[in-house]
Amino acid sequence: MGANASQDEKNLFGYLAREFDSLGDxxxxxxxxxxxxxxxxFRLPEQAAAARTPEGMPLVDLYRADWFEAMTRDLWDPEGLVRLLGAVAASPRLRDLRVSDYVDDFDESAEKQFSACTLRLPRGAAYVSFRGTDNSVVGWKEDFNMAFETGVPSQLAAVSYLERVASTIEGGIYLGGHSKGGNLAAxxxxxxxxxxxxxxxxAFSHDGPGFTEEALSDVAWLRRAHLLSKTVPRSSVIGMLFERQEDYAVVDSSTSGLLQHNPFSWVVEGTDFVYAEGIGRGARFVDRTLNEWIASMPNEERAALVDTLFSxxxxxxxxTFGQLSENWQTTVPAMLRELGKLEPGERAKITRALALLVRTVMPDFELPQLPEFEMPQFELPDFAALEQGRMVPLEERMARLSSPEGGFPA
Known part of the structure; x- marks a missing residue:
């Protein structure tokens, strides 16, 4: 596991295996x-009751093989997460941290998926860590609600959580998260x-989605924006979502396309990331074309789009998306039938959004051959073209989107 990470690895595992400076040094x-x-x-088990208190428990005590399966249920890359926990437990730099104030709040009716914990650092400081989106459909719908709404349930919960735990922290406060967790930290x-x-x-946002125009024009945000450090990989899609982006730095990755969202692929040399000059072509497509498309819609139209997409x-x-992928023989035909019921213009928008979402949350998924199933008569998106950013000019894309076929342009 993490304890066996090679010092030569240019990633988080190698960093933890070779960097022994204390946080004081x-x-x-x-x-x-x-x-x-x-x-x-990590989803902490009931046995880790102390982690739910301000006093907390040693982080290394979470490294128990009999807890691994429950702790990584419905999460992305469970093996990588377990390996990371082992690397932290072996690291002289981080192994003495305590984990406290763990909360996990999932409310399907409120379309809310929120979780956070506080990692107690030396000398009274603390790092407030917000969980990113998990594998749940509800969690992803809340992410997309951010396209038209400021103050979704998880964002409000993040503010309340920070205010509550701040009263128990003696020293300085750090905030951070990966994916949606980065947005919550900001x-x-x-x-x-x-x-x-x-x-x-x-505060740190690691490939976290952006914000609506309203959120980033807020006076309080303008006063505090200098405290935020945002990093995205070259092929960032998640971190480029929504109308406006905070200032960001671009990190190199050992993989390609949407898989760069995986934090274990980010390249580390010495004590810092390896930085690139700018985002890649596919990420620029999301940042400009897709976000312009979303920004052109009134909030009511955005809300209707998200509701229809998730219907x-x-x-x-x-x-969960994992269950959708595992049971594709029944889930894909059902989804295609629902998609086929839509009017051509609405179907065009949903097909476009669905292509991005499927390729983002299920990067290894390929649409299978469906025996004895009559496919709806409309053009399916080219997922490979979306991933690589091989897009036709904007004028042709818009013309295709307004055509009766309504297919995703390749």
Missing amino acids: RPLGEVDSLVLSCLSY YALARCPADVAGRVVR VIGAGGKD
Whole structure:
């Protein structure tokens, strides 16, 4: 596991295997933050009751083989997460941390998926870690609700959580998260009370989605934006979503396409990431074309788009994207039938959004051959073209989207 990580690995595992400076000798940095933001993904078992209190429990006590399966249920890359926990447990730099104030709040009716924990650092400081999106359909719908709404349930929960735990933290406060967790960290920084914001040393968003125009024009945000450090990989899709982006730095990755969202692929040399000059072509497509498309819609139209998109996904009858993929023989035909019922213009928009979502959350999924099933008569999206950013000019894309076939342009 993590204890056997090679020092030559240019990633989080190699960093933890070779960097032994204490947090007192070298302050918490970007790479440390990505490690700590990943730790909030774990679903802590009931036996870890102390982790739900302000006092907390030693982080190393979570490294128990009999807990691994439950702790990584419905999460992305469970093997990688277990390996990371082992690497942290073996690391002289991070193994003495305590995990406290763990919360996990899932509310399907409110379309809310929120989880966070606080990692107690030396000398009274703490890192507040917000979980990113898990494998649940509800979690992803809440992410897409951010396209038209400021203050979705998880964002509000992040502010309340930070305000509550801040009263138990003696020293400086760090905030951070990966994926949606990065967005929550930025939102909590922008909306927390002034006395709490004054104690924030740094906030980190690792490939977290952007915000609506309203959120980033907020006066409190403009005063505090300098405290946020946002990093995205070259092929970022998640971090480029939505109308406006915070200032960001681009990190190199050992893989390609949408798989770069995986934090274990981010390249580390020495004590920092390897940075690139700019985002790749596919990420620029999302940043400009897709976000312009979303921004052109009134909020009511965006809300209707998201609701219809997830009604198609919900037709698969499963709670997680993992279950949808595993049971494709029944889920894919059901979703396609639902998609086929839509009017051509609406279907065009949903097909476009669905192509991005499927390729993002299920990067290894290929649409299978469906025996004894009559496919609806409309053009399916070219997922490979979406991943690589091989898109036709904007004028042709818009012409295709307005055509009766309504297919995703390749």
